[in-house]
Amino acid sequence: MGRTKKIEKQTVFGLRTDHMSEKVYNHLEKKARSKRLASYIIQLVEQDLTKQEPFNAKDELMEVARNQEHMMKAMEQLTRKISLLQVAPVSTVLMPNQENTTPSLENDLLKDVGRMGQLITNTTITGSLDDDDLEDPDF
16 A cells, blocks of 8 residues: 655745845735734635635725726716606606597596596495495595
8 A cells, every 4th residue: 555645834934035025025024023823814815715805994995996987977867867757748658649639548547537626416226335334544
Protein backbone atom coordinates (compact mmCIF):
# COMPACT_ATOMS: atom_id res chain seq x y z
CA MET A 1 0.00 0.00 0.00
CA GLY A 2 1.20 3.45 -0.81
CA ARG A 3 1.85 5.88 1.93
CA THR A 4 0.50 9.39 1.77
CA LYS A 5 3.08 11.92 2.69
CA LYS A 6 1.88 14.28 5.40
CA ILE A 7 2.85 17.85 4.71
CA GLU A 8 3.79 19.76 7.80
CA LYS A 9 2.88 23.40 8.13
CA GLN A 10 5.61 25.92 8.50
CA THR A 11 5.25 27.70 11.78
CA VAL A 12 6.57 30.99 10.43
CA PHE A 13 6.46 32.61 6.99
CA GLY A 14 9.06 35.15 6.01
CA LEU A 15 8.04 38.26 4.14
CA ARG A 16 10.46 40.23 2.00
CA THR A 17 10.10 43.94 2.56
CA ASP A 18 12.63 45.26 0.06
CA HIS A 19 10.06 45.33 -2.79
CA MET A 20 7.27 46.97 -0.75
CA SER A 21 6.29 50.57 -1.04
CA GLU A 22 6.85 52.66 2.05
CA LYS A 23 3.09 53.02 2.50
CA VAL A 24 2.50 49.23 2.48
CA TYR A 25 5.47 48.62 4.78
CA ASN A 26 4.26 51.19 7.31
CA HIS A 27 0.76 49.71 7.27
CA LEU A 28 2.03 46.16 7.85
CA GLU A 29 4.45 47.35 10.53
CA LYS A 30 1.60 49.06 12.37
CA LYS A 31 -0.43 45.81 12.26
CA ALA A 32 2.60 43.81 13.48
CA ARG A 33 3.20 46.15 16.42
CA SER A 34 -0.45 45.83 17.49
CA LYS A 35 -0.13 42.01 17.18
CA ARG A 36 -2.86 41.92 14.54
CA LEU A 37 -0.73 41.22 11.47
CA ALA A 38 -1.40 37.47 11.38
CA SER A 39 -5.18 37.84 11.71
CA TYR A 40 -5.13 40.68 9.16
CA ILE A 41 -3.29 38.57 6.58
CA ILE A 42 -5.54 35.56 7.24
CA GLN A 43 -8.64 37.73 6.77
CA LEU A 44 -7.31 39.11 3.46
CA VAL A 45 -6.50 35.61 2.17
CA GLU A 46 -9.93 34.26 3.22
CA GLN A 47 -11.63 37.13 1.41
CA ASP A 48 -9.53 36.41 -1.66
CA LEU A 49 -10.38 32.70 -1.54
CA THR A 50 -14.12 33.32 -1.22
CA LYS A 51 -13.95 36.15 -3.77
CA GLN A 52 -15.79 38.47 -1.43
CA GLU A 53 -14.96 42.08 -1.60
CA PRO A 54 -14.41 43.75 1.74
CA PHE A 55 -17.34 45.79 2.99
CA ASN A 56 -16.92 49.37 1.94
CA ALA A 57 -19.41 51.61 3.72
CA LYS A 58 -18.85 54.52 1.35
CA ASP A 59 -19.58 52.41 -1.74
CA GLU A 60 -22.64 50.87 -0.09
CA LEU A 61 -24.01 54.30 0.86
CA MET A 62 -23.40 55.59 -2.66
CA GLU A 63 -25.32 52.60 -4.07
CA VAL A 64 -28.21 53.25 -1.68
CA ALA A 65 -28.24 56.92 -2.67
CA ARG A 66 -28.31 56.01 -6.38
CA ASN A 67 -31.18 53.60 -5.78
CA GLN A 68 -33.11 56.22 -3.82
CA GLU A 69 -32.54 58.79 -6.54
CA HIS A 70 -33.81 56.33 -9.15
CA MET A 71 -36.89 55.58 -7.03
CA MET A 72 -37.59 59.30 -6.51
CA LYS A 73 -37.46 59.91 -10.26
CA ALA A 74 -39.84 57.02 -10.85
CA MET A 75 -42.22 58.39 -8.19
CA GLU A 76 -42.12 61.83 -9.80
CA GLN A 77 -43.00 60.32 -13.17
CA LEU A 78 -45.89 58.38 -11.63
CA THR A 79 -47.12 61.48 -9.84
CA ARG A 80 -47.06 63.43 -13.11
CA LYS A 81 -48.97 60.67 -14.91
CA ILE A 82 -51.58 60.47 -12.16
CA SER A 83 -52.07 64.23 -12.09
CA LEU A 84 -52.51 64.21 -15.88
CA LEU A 85 -55.12 61.48 -15.55
CA GLN A 86 -57.00 63.46 -12.90
CA VAL A 87 -57.30 66.55 -15.08
CA ALA A 88 -57.82 64.68 -18.34
CA PRO A 89 -61.11 65.21 -20.17
CA VAL A 90 -63.86 62.62 -20.05
CA SER A 91 -62.71 59.31 -21.45
CA THR A 92 -63.11 58.89 -25.17
CA VAL A 93 -65.07 55.72 -24.48
CA LEU A 94 -67.92 57.80 -23.10
CA MET A 95 -67.70 60.39 -25.86
CA PRO A 96 -69.06 59.79 -29.35
CA ASN A 97 -66.39 58.97 -31.87
CA GLN A 98 -66.33 59.99 -35.50
CA GLU A 99 -67.38 56.57 -36.80
CA ASN A 100 -70.29 56.07 -34.42
CA THR A 101 -72.17 59.16 -33.32
CA THR A 102 -73.90 57.45 -30.39
CA PRO A 103 -71.99 56.96 -27.16
CA SER A 104 -72.65 53.23 -27.00
CA LEU A 105 -71.08 52.52 -23.61
CA GLU A 106 -72.98 55.37 -22.00
CA ASN A 107 -76.24 54.11 -23.49
CA ASP A 108 -75.54 50.55 -22.38
CA LEU A 109 -74.91 51.68 -18.82
CA LEU A 110 -77.97 53.91 -18.65
CA LYS A 111 -80.55 51.82 -20.56
CA ASP A 112 -81.88 50.06 -17.45
CA VAL A 113 -81.33 52.91 -15.01
CA GLY A 114 -82.45 55.94 -16.94
CA ARG A 115 -81.02 59.40 -17.12
CA MET A 116 -80.48 61.55 -14.06
CA GLY A 117 -83.64 63.41 -13.11
CA GLN A 118 -85.87 61.06 -15.07
CA LEU A 119 -88.98 59.86 -13.24
CA ILE A 120 -89.11 56.07 -13.10
CA THR A 121 -92.66 54.80 -13.50
CA ASN A 122 -92.07 51.05 -13.36
CA THR A 123 -93.92 49.66 -10.34
CA THR A 124 -92.83 46.05 -10.72
CA ILE A 125 -90.43 45.29 -7.88
CA THR A 126 -87.92 42.55 -8.46
CA GLY A 127 -85.55 41.01 -5.93
CA SER A 128 -85.93 40.47 -2.23
CA LEU A 129 -84.40 41.24 1.15
CA ASP A 130 -83.37 38.55 3.59
CA ASP A 131 -83.52 39.02 7.35
CA ASP A 132 -79.70 39.00 7.35
CA ASP A 133 -79.71 42.05 5.09
CA LEU A 134 -81.75 43.99 7.64
CA GLU A 135 -79.54 43.19 10.64
CA ASP A 136 -76.22 44.79 9.62
CA PRO A 137 -76.55 47.98 7.63
CA ASP A 138 -73.52 48.74 5.48
CA PHE A 139 -73.50 52.40 6.41
